[in-house]
Amino acid sequence: MYIKLSFIVQKNRFKGLTDILKFVLEKWFLLDLICRLGRFGGDGPKHVRLEEVREKHSLQDRVEMLDAVPHSRVRSVLVAGHMFLNSSLTEAFCTAILEAASCGLLTVSTRVGCVPEVLPDDMVVLAEPDPEDNMVRAIGKAISILPSINPEEMHNRKLYSWQDVAKRAEIVYDRAMKCSNRSLLERLSRFLSCGAWAGKVLCMVMIIDYLLWRLLQPDDDIEKAPDISFRH
CATH class of the missing domain: 3.40.50.2000 (Glycogen Phosphorylase B;)
Structure with missing residues (x-):
């Protein structure tokens, strides 16, 4: 055989x-x-x-x-x-x-x-x-x-299920929604603390990236998501 x-x-x-x-x-x-x-x-x-x-x-x-x-x-x-x-x-x-x-x-x-x-x-x-x-x-x-x-x-054997995956994904999204929305200046200060030279380089990259993002994707073109109140 x-x-x-x-x-x-x-x-x-x-x-x-x-x-x-x-x-x-x-x-x-x-x-x-x-x-x-x-x-x-x-x-x-x-x-x-x-x-x-x-x-x-x-x-x-x-x-x-x-x-x-x-x-x-x-x-x-x-x-x-x-x-x-x-x-x-x-x-x-x-x-x-x-x-x-x-x-x-x-x-x-x-x-x-x-x-x-x-x-x-x-x-x-x-x-x-x-x-x-x-x-x-x-x-x-x-x-x-x-x-x-x-x-x-x-x-x-039932090792994985979409129901279990959905529950875990919901936990991740709940944690993300509880995180504070930091401003650009707060994020720059965090990057600046990464090192004497690395921090400055990261800040420059982030500023350029932010300007390109605002230039290529204006706020008027972004569809705003409606506020949804979740009931647990």
């Missing part, structure tokens, strides 16, 4: 797939890497490099390259694999691994950015991005626990 890894991401310089591709496929001969790339528009600057790696190591029959994947087909592409590989060298929240988990896939990812905070430990196997054999060992660990993974159970 072949074990397939799915990889959906834009092929850019922050993704370390080209660095671990050869290591992974040499260690596990029965491991097919399905490269589902370019979901965020275009092929990306790493497309040529990935093609070169595939040609150099004669991996044409084991590495499948796709172009941009429409959002409507993301699920069908993900469920074609058994695990999801995220080899990012830098990352923020990484919604890609969240999408993979919602499709019932076990995730193997580099331990970068906020990735460790996105999924619980039983849904993701993390590894340091350097050296490359860290990811190889992480994939080996994921393969060993793959038989115990129930995709349907993983899919049904």
